[in-house]
Structure formats: structure tokens, C-alpha cells
Amino acid sequence: MTKNINLTLKVWRQKGPNVKGRLETYYANDISTDMSFLEMIDVVNEQLTLEDKEPIAFDHDCREGICGMCGAVINGRAHGPEKGTTLCQLHMRHFSDKDVIVIEPWRARAFKIIKDLVVDRSALDTIIQAGGYVSVDTGGAQDANSIAIPQEIAELAMDAAACIGCGACVAACPNASAMLFTSAKISQLALLPQGKPEAALRAIAMVNVMDKLGFGNCTNEKECEAECPKEISIINIARMNREFLKAGLISTVK
Amino acid sequence: MAWITETFTTSIGKKILMALTGLSFCGFLTVHLIGNLTLYGGQDLFNAYVEHLHSLGPLIIVFEWGLLLLAIIHILTGSILFFQNLKARPVRYKVNKNAGGRTLGSATMPYTGFILLLFIIFHLLDFHFVDHTTQTVYQIVSNSLSQIGLATVYIFAVVIAAIHISHGFWSLFQTLGANHPKYMPLIKNIGILFSLLIGIGFGFIPIFIAFIA
Numbered sequence A: 001m002t003k004n005i006n007l008t009l010k011v012w013r014q015k016g017p018n019v020k021g022r023l024e025t026y027y028a029n030d031i032s033t034d035m036s037f038l039e040m041i042d043v044v045n046e047q048l049t050l051e052d053k054e055p056i057a058f059d060h061d062c063r064e065g066i067c068g069m070c071g072a073v074i075n076g077r078a079h080g081p082e083k084g085t086t087l088c089q090l091h092m093r094h095f096s097d098k099d100v101i102v103i104e105p106w107r108a109r110a111f112k113i114i115k116d117l118v119v120d121r122s123a124l125d126t127i128i129q130a131g132g133y134v135s136v137d138t139g140g141a142q143d144a145n146s147i148a149i150p151q152e153i154a155e156l157a158m159d160a161a162a163c164i165g166c167g168a169c170v171a172a173c174p175n176a177s178a179m180l181f182t183s184a185k186i187s188q189l190a191l192l193p194q195g196k197p198e199a200a201l202r203a204i205a206m207v208n209v210m211d212k213l214g215f216g217n218c219t220n221e222k223e224c225e226a227e228c229p230k231e232i233s234i235i236n237i238a239r240m241n242r243e244f245l246k247a248g249l250i251s252t253v254k
Numbered sequence B: 001m002a003w004i005t006e007t008f009t010t011s012i013g014k015k016i017l018m019a020l021t022g023l024s025f026c027g028f029l030t031v032h033l034i035g036n037l038t039l040y041g042g043q044d045l046f047n048a049y050v051e052h053l054h055s056l057g058p059l060i061i062v063f064e065w066g067l068l069l070l071a072i073i074h075i076l077t078g079s080i081l082f083f084q085n086l087k088a089r090p091v092r093y094k095v096n097k098n099a100g101g102r103t104l105g106s107a108t109m110p111y112t113g114f115i116l117l118l119f120i121i122f123h124l125l126d127f128h129f130v131d132h133t134t135q136t137v138y139q140i141v142s143n144s145l146s147q148i149g150l151a152t153v154y155i156f157a158v159v160i161a162a163i164h165i166s167h168g169f170w171s172l173f174q175t176l177g178a179n180h181p182k183y184m185p186l187i188k189n190i191g192i193l194f195s196l197l198i199g200i201g202f203g204f205i206p207i208f209i210a211f212i213a
């Protein structure tokens, strides 16, 4: 049932990458429980604009959980308290009247804050550039069904490919590790025949770049898997470790 | 041979080192516990076991130095990982909340590990680097454990070890890449059982010596 609630927000405000930020208090009044979390921030921003104040900067695009642009830590939880949802899919009906909501940006050394809740996640793109692709030679296209892939393998690859690159795994990890993200891409490609020729090269290159970017080391806390909006499993991290070990110790790739 | 250092200095490489040395410690603790169970058989049985162990001569020396090497690798690598992980999030969250992944064991690994290091040093000073010419090992053990204060230290350390292993055991399999939907639930249960066995098995020794024997 729709009702309207009043909330107290404590939002991280920071003018730019190299200045100090702090939590500012705002009041979001008369918020319909049918609104999404981002719509609630829109309302607050309209109010701030009318008051001639700087609106809260936050990332968003599709607002339907597929693009991976949105994300903030809500009362200590990446994308808020609901399982398997992005921030844009979080509805205000999960909050109650008079709640105090603390909104912080993703925090990691590898994710620099650009402004307020907007962080630079290009480190994840850098990891993909290191090997998150397959090289396809040009030529006559072969029949689509000429490479048989077992249904089970296709499903596992699809589960890994569901990653939208939002960075919640890094944000939720007590060590700010990007291993769930990296392992999802390594897994997706290592599982499929098209990805196998470059599997060893890819595993070594992506892991090395991930380390250089200043992400932490996984200690199997499982917080990433619990917060991932696409519920990607840490079984992918185990697969990445196997792929990396195979590449490092058995393959001839250096 | 640069590939060896290149492999083992990466994040995953260091985790593999933690897992392999941790697995060795689990093996060591199992053998150590089985040996120590002879304490429940009284003075003669325990001293006979110690006698037997020492008669292995050079083999024991090799094992001791091997354990020391594993300990150095585990502690150094663990410390590097700990400080790298701290550095990876220079500005911490104001509000921290678990999503349900963390456990008591997983959240405290570096701290329980550090306490274990302190305990192992104390334990060696207490039992190993003492005069073995005028007293039997049973006497050394019972002199120490019959003091309530020291018995408490031992029980505390064993509980800490059980907490460390409660996460470490399944975690080492995950790190080594052995996560299979059919076997992982079993590995997790064995890990809980193993940490309980270590906790109860070692933990009752001080109680037995202090109050029963």
C-alpha cells in the first residue's frame, strides 16, 4: 500500500577528488513508498535546487538494473539492504517513516571520488582491457551452431556474464578487492570454447593489472557475493584461481 | 625462473601460499593432537610417546625447521596481505554493516593469527626451550598446566586457534580453486568439525591436568 514517509538523510558531500568531504544532513519529506531510491534523491535535489544549493551528484542511467551505473552504500550496505537489486531497483517501501539513512560513495583506493557519490570506476575497464575479450579473426562467418556447448556450461558462462560492472563487490569487500569482478570475466571467457585459446594469457594479464590498480586481496569473506545485484557466486573466484594457477605453473605463457 | 616469483607475488599467489602453509598447519595440528591424547593415558604413556618421538632423531629436526619455514611464510605473507588490504581502502565507511557473508572467523583472521603467533612463542618458551635434563616432559607439562593462570592461557589460545581454523579450513580449499557445488558443503562441515575437534581436543588437556590428573 502506498503511503508517504519522512526521512532524514546523511549524505556524503565532496566537491572534488582532492578535497575533504563530509556527511551533510537533509530532510526528505513526503516521500511516496512507490518511489525508487534514486527518485527519492531526485526529489531532494529539486528541493536543493530551489533553495539555490548544489544538488547531490550521483551516477545513474538505465534505472532498471541493467547498466551498472548507479550505486551507493546505504546504511553500510552496497545498493541498500535488498538482495539481488541495484540502487535504482531499491524501493522506498523498504524504509519506514522517520528512518535515518546514511548514504556514502563506494570506498576503495582504486575508485577515486569525482564528486559526492560519483566515483571513477575506470579501473574496472582497465582490468577488462588487459584481457577481458576474445580475439576474433575476420573471414567467412561459420554456422552459428558448429561449436557444440553443453547447456550446463552455457548457463555457468551466462551467470558470470550477468556482471554489470557496478563495482558493488569492491565496495562491499572488507578488503576492497576486485576479485569477484575479475573472476566473473575470466570465468565467462574461460568456460566457452571461444575464450579458451587466450585463457592463460588472459588470466595472467588480468590478475597482474588488477593487482597494480591497488585493489585489496580476497580473504573469502563472501560479502561480494551477498551484495552483488546479479548474485554472482564466489565459485567464479575459485575458477579464476585455478585458471591463474594453470597459467602460471603449467602453461608456457609468461 | 622469474615465473615462480611472478606467480607467487601476485594477490592470488600470496593467497595460495597462505592456503598451502595453512593446510600444513592443519595437518601438523592433527598429528600434534593425536600425540597429545596420550596425556589422558597418564605419565608413563605420555613419556613413552615423547621418548618415541625424540628417538626419530634427525627426522624431528627436519620437521621442526620445516614448520619454522612454513610459519615464516604464513606470517610474512599474512602480514603483507593484511597491510595491503588496509591500504586498499584509505577512507573507511562511517557505517559498516555485514551483508551476511562474514563470520566471526573470517572477520578476525589477522587478529586471531597474531594472537596465535604470540601464543606459539610463549608455548615454545614454556615447553621447548626449558631444561630437559632434570625433569620429564610430563613434569614440564603438568607443572605448567596445573597453574590455573597458565591453564587459562592455553585454553584461550586453543579457542582462538579454533576460530582461526573455522574460516581457514574451507577458505584454503576455495583459494586453491577447489570449490565445487557438490563438495563445498561437505568441506565447510568438515572445517567446522575440525575446528571443534581442535578446540575440544586441545582445550580439555589443561582442564584434565589442572583438575583431574
Ligand code: HEM
Pocket (backbone or CB within 6 Å): A217, A218, A219, A220, B015, B018, B019, B021, B022, B023, B025, B026, B029, B074, B075, B078, B079, B081, B082, B109, B110, B111, B112, B113, B114, B115, B116, B117, B120, B161, B164, B165, B167, B168, B169, B171, B172, B173, B175, B176
Ligand atoms: C597453528 C597455527 C595456524 C593455522 C592452523 C593456520 C591456518 C590458516 C589457514 C588454513 C588459513 C586460510 C588460508 C586461505 O584463506 O586460503 C589461514 C589464514 C591466515 N592466517 Fe593462519 N594459521 C595459523 C597460524 C597463524 C599465525 C601464527 C598467524 C600470524 C600472523 C596467521 C595469520 C593468518 C592470516 C592473516 C590469514 C588470512 C590470510 C588470507 O585470508 O588471505 N595464522 N591460516
Ligand code: FES
Pocket (backbone or CB within 6 Å): A059, A060, A061, A062, A063, A064, A065, A066, A067, A068, A069, A070, A071, A086, A087, A088, A089
Ligand atoms: S541506473 Fe542502471 S543499473 Fe541502476
